[in-house]
Amino acid sequence: MTASFVEFARALRPEVEAELDRRLPAREEAPAVLHRAMRYSVFAGGKRVRPALAVLVGETFGAARELLLPGAAALEMVHTFSLVHDDLPALDDDDLRRGRPTVHREFDEATAVLVGDALLNLGLHLLMEQPAAAPAQTRLRAASLVAEAVGTFGMIGGQMADLEAEADWPASPQDALEAIHRRKTGALLTAALRLGGAYAGVDGASDELLADLGGRLGLMFQIGDDLLDVEGDSATLGKTAGKDENARKLTYPSLYGLDGSRRMLVEVKGEALELVAGLPRGLDLFTTLVEYLSNRDR
Amino acid sequence: MTASFVEFARALRPEVEAELDRRLPAREEAPAVLHRAMRYSVFAGGKRVRPALAVLVGETFGAARELLLPGAAALEMVHTFSLVHDDLPALDDDDLRRGRPTVHREFDEATAVLVGDALLNLGLHLLMEQPAAAPAQTRLRAASLVAEAVGTFGMIGGQMADLEAEADWPASPQDALEAIHRRKTGALLTAALRLGGAYAGVDGASDELLADLGGRLGLMFQIGDDLLDVEGDSATLGKTAGKDENARKLTYPSLYGLDGSRRMLVEVKGEALELVAGLPRGLDLFTTLVEYLSNRDR
Numbered sequence: 233m234t235a236s237f238v239e240f241a242r243a244l245r246p247e248v249e250a251e252l253d254r255r256l257p258a259r260e261e262a263p264a265v266l267h268r269a270m271r272y273s274v275f276a277g278g279k280r281v282r283p284a285l286a287v288l289v290g291e292t293f294g295a296a297r298e299l300l301l302p303g304a305a306a307l308e309m310v311h312t313f314s315l316v317h318d319d320l321p322a323l324d325d326d327d328l329r330r331g332r333p334t335v336h337r338e339f340d341e342a343t344a345v346l347v348g349d350a351l352l353n354l355g356l357h358l359l360m361e362q363p364a365a366a367p368a369q370t371r372l373r374a375a376s377l378v379a380e381a382v383g384t385f386g387m388i389g390g391q392m393a394d395l396e397a398e399a400d401w402p403a404s405p406q407d408a409l410e411a412i413h414r415r416k417t418g419a420l421l422t423a424a425l426r427l428g429g430a431y432a433g434v435d436g437a438s439d440e441l442l443a444d445l446g447g448r449l450g451l452m453f454q455i456g457d458d459l460l461d462v463e464g465d466s467a468t469l470g471k472t473a474g475k476d477e478n479a480r481k482l483t484y485p486s487l488y489g490l491d492g493s494r495r496m497l498v499e500v501k502g503e504a505l506e507l508v509a510g511l512p513r514g515l516d517l518f519t520t521l522v523e524y525l526s527n528r529d530r
Numbered sequence: 531m532t533a534s535f536v537e538f539a540r541a542l543r544p545e546v547e548a549e550l551d552r553r554l555p556a557r558e559e560a561p562a563v564l565h566r567a568m569r570y571s572v573f574a575g576g577k578r579v580r581p582a583l584a585v586l587v588g589e590t591f592g593a594a595r596e597l598l599l600p601g602a603a604a605l606e607m608v609h610t611f612s613l614v615h616d617d618l619p620a621l622d623d624d625d626l627r628r629g630r631p632t633v634h635r636e637f638d639e640a641t642a643v644l645v646g647d648a649l650l651n652l653g654l655h656l657l658m659e660q661p662a663a664a665p666a667q668t669r670l671r672a673a674s675l676v677a678e679a680v681g682t683f684g685m686i687g688g689q690m691a692d693l694e695a696e697a698d699w700p701a702s703p704q705d706a707l708e709a710i711h712r713r714k715t716g717a718l719l720t721a722a723l724r725l726g727g728a729y730a731g732v733d734g735a736s737d738e739l740l741a742d743l744g745g746r747l748g749l750m751f752q753i754g755d756d757l758l759d760v761e762g763d764s765a766t767l768g769k770t771a772g773k774d775e776n777a778r779k780l781t782y783p784s785l786y787g788l789d790g791s792r793r794m795l796v797e798v799k800g801e802a803l804e805l806v807a808g809l810p811r812g813l814d815l816f817t818t819l820v821e822y823l824s825n826r827d828r
Binding site: 257262263313317322340341342343346349350352354356357360368371372375376379380382383385388389391392396411 | 693
């Protein structure tokens with residue numbers, strides 16, 4: 233029995249990475265630079281949180297792990313697509329990601345554009361094709377859940393709204409910040425939880441509960457990230473600390489201050505714990521994730 | 531009865547554009563700039579060849595037009611995604627497309643990256659969700675056909691190989707050129723024909739015939755484009771003529787000369803006509819497309 237969600241994710245990680253390795257084109261296959269760059273971006277040492285969320289939910293509701301792994305890998309491809317494109321010079325212009333040069337720095341910009349495109353496409357394609365044992369209806373629902381989370385009312389829309397807010401301070405910054413992060417971070421986390429449920433045939437009230445929890449986790453991730461960005465330093469974070477502040481970005485600390493942001497974190501934590509209490513016993517493990525997310529900046 | 535494929539496509543165009551209008555988010559919906567830019571790129575006056583290919587095949591094999599239109603619109607979204615990303619400064623660096631500023635010139639680079647992402651995602655999502663009357667199995671096959679055509683062994687891979695060949699003249703330029711265009715142009719045309727067939731339940735030998743024909747049409751398109759690029763001028767083409775030559779790109783005229791390229795066009799035309807002869811009577815209309823593609827530079 234794992235004692236915490238972080239341990240669960242850590243223990244699952246080799247299986248997720250084996251699945252990613254199986255589903256990504258081989259590095260020697262043409263066009264080799266593109267395939268190498270896809271692998272460079274995917275195997276960059278992420279914690280594989282989204283796959284772990286999907287697998288934990290799916291298993292708790294009764295789906296076998298091998299049915300869940302392709303979708304878990306697909307989530308990570310889609311997540312990586314968004315990181316690679318967001319890091320581009322025309323967007324967030326980041327040189328480092330997880331302590332290593334970003335794809336456009338290690339390769340070049342054209343390759344980074346195509347790597348992102350290819351990972352989004354491959355992630356969705358994988359959801360359509362696998363697991364072959366699942367009915368067409370299930371695979372279609374899985375792929376559709378993720379495509380919806382990616383779209384202009386999800387991640388892509390959140391990224392665009394973030395860039396717009398940067399160029400032009402919004403009239404209602406609180407609302408803008410909330411809308412950006414519900415889409416940018418929350419949408420795919422929500423899709424991860426719902427995806428795990430979908431493979432186990434979960435719908436109705438439980439599906440809604442998972443969606444609500446995903447929103448709260450997304451918010452906690454984002455507030456925590458913003459706090460870390462102010463308080464951390466480049467060495468521990470593996471990216472340029474204080475960058476958001478320099479670019480005068482809309483962040484929780486910039487709008488609510490450090491103490492205000494911490495108070496929000498505590499409030500959302502309470503809501504998340506309440507939602508977890510409504511889920512089956514095996515998902516108790518989420519309480520440890522909620523605790524972890526509320527303490528990342530300490 | 532329409533007399534030619536070009537007339538068929540022209541007559542169908544308003545229906546395809548109405549379907550695109552119905553499926554694209556409204557221009558006033560947030561994030562509005564992104565939605566406006568998606569519409570700017572999609573409604574740029576294309577001939578809607580891929581939708582026409584899909585609808586003609588689907589109808590000939592017995593599917594109703596209203597079942598075919600969502601997939602036809604999705605093809606055009608996916609095609610536009612590839613144009614928008616290929617035009618980016620880091621890739622082909624084009625300022626004009628169909629006589630108008632490209633998306634990154636009219637808006638900005640970040641918007642163009644996100645517009646491409648959003649159109650790819652929305653196109654695939656539309657194939658999953660519509661037509662709602664089609665069985666899940668059919669929608670899954672449709673979406674999967676297109677995702678396969680987009681991937682690193684299709685359009686994205688072809689674009690990458692094209693960029694690689696530009697940076698570093700390939701050891702076997704003839705093979706490289708053929709491989710690039712089979713993927714870059716041929717893959718989505720092939721998917722368009724097969725998609726139309728898929729909605730009508732076509733598989734087996736007819737599906738293979740359609741795939742072979744798609745390959746030949748792609749080749750004819752590409753040789754014709756290359757010839758037009760050498761012979762045309764900016765005014766009639768709506769893009770910067772002679773650009774490929776300036777960048778010392780791998781093209782049919784640069785490898786085989788003008789006469790050699792024209793001879794190849796005639797040869798592929800013969801193969802295409804033979805394939806059309808093996809298809810049902812209603813697809814005779816493809817002979818007019820083949821004739822048209824063999825004469826574009828006159």
